[in-house]
Amino acid sequence: MKPSRFFAIGAVLVQSASAHYIFSKLVLNGEASSDWQYIRQTTRSVNYMPTKFTSTFDNLTPIDNDFRCNLGSFSNAAKTEVAEVAAGDTIAMKLFYDATIAHPGPGQVFMSKAPSGNVQEYEGDGEWFKIWEKTLCNENGDLTKDAWCTWGMPQFEFQIPGNTPAGEYLIRAEHVGLHGAQANEAEFFYSCAQVKVTGSGNGSPSLTYKIPGTYNDSMKLFNGLNLWVDSADSIEEDILSTPIGDDAWNGSK
Ligand SMILES: [Cu+2]
Numbered sequence: 001m002k003p004s005r006f007f008a009i010g011a012v013l014v015q016s017a018s019a020h021y022i023f024s025k026l027v028l029n030g031e032a033s034s035d036w037q038y039i040r041q042t043t044r045s046v047n048y049m050p051t052k053f054t055s056t057f058d059n060l061t062p063i064d065n066d067f068r069c070n071l072g073s074f075s076n077a078a079k080t081e082v083a084e085v086a087a088g089d090t091i092a093m094k095l096f097y098d099a100t101i102a103h104p105g106p107g108q109v110f111m112s113k114a115p116s117g118n119v120q121e122y123e124g125d126g127e128w129f130k131i132w133e134k135t136l137c138n139e140n141g142d143l144t145k146d147a148w149c150t151w152g153m154p155q156f157e158f159q160i161p162g163n164t165p166a167g168e169y170l171i172r173a174e175h176v177g178l179h180g181a182q183a184n185e186a187e188f189f190y191s192c193a194q195v196k197v198t199g200s201g202n203g204s205p206s207l208t209y210k211i212p213g214t215y216n217d218s219m220k221l222f223n224g225l226n227l228w229v230d231s232a233d234s235i236e237e238d239i240l241s242t243p244i245g246d247d248a249w250n251g252s253k
Helices: 002-018 232-240
Strands: 023-028 083-086 090-095 107-113 129-134 155-159 167-177 187-198
Touching: 023 083, 023 155, 023 187, 107 155, 129 155
Parallel strands: 083 187
Antiparallel strands: 023 090, 090 155, 107 129, 107 167, 167 187
16 A cells, blocks of 8 residues: 555645746747846746745745745846837746646736836835736636636736836736635745836826735635635635736726
8 A cells, every 4th residue: 555655645746846837938029038038037946936925935925025026036137138128019928947827826917117227226116017917717617727817828928008108127927826725825926027118108007016015815815715615706706805806007097
């Protein structure tokens, strides 16, 4: 009996490790950059491990300052290139090692303008606004899998709103795995690209956020929701009672 039991435990560990991911490539004009060319690399020893409120890796939680762009990544800001994009362009942030999103949960993209004009010196302690949001797409699907829009995606593809003012920005892509939320073990996967937006946009996002500060573990979406038990309607309610339920800015205001 013992060998087969060991085999089963090993198989589970391998499966959960391969399900993890981090955004490492920027896709411009349909072509993926090198890993960490435009995205700040974390200093974590295993870069694709999630950030959690409990049972943490590297003691990192969503209420720490490094929840902005991942652990230690500001130390790599100066050597990370700044990509030039025009307001209105569609670009993407793509996962390391050709991974695909293999956990159930929402995906979102935030931007924050470097106040000094130089994003390589910007820690992300200013205001963030959301430009892309994907939650439940198929309420008849499996809530633990393909009910979520991001399920199976190799990258998040999004438009820089056409009215985004010119300047240098951090762009932060984030996916949240909710499969452990019943035990306060929601998993956050995220990193930040450095871009210079060109154009003559003069929009001003009405809704802004601070990171950290946007999420906490008294939100049922991250702590208390149970994908195997809850209905799609109740999950929608949990989404709406967090900033993940806020509309993304489309540049109109
Ligand atoms: Cu996981």
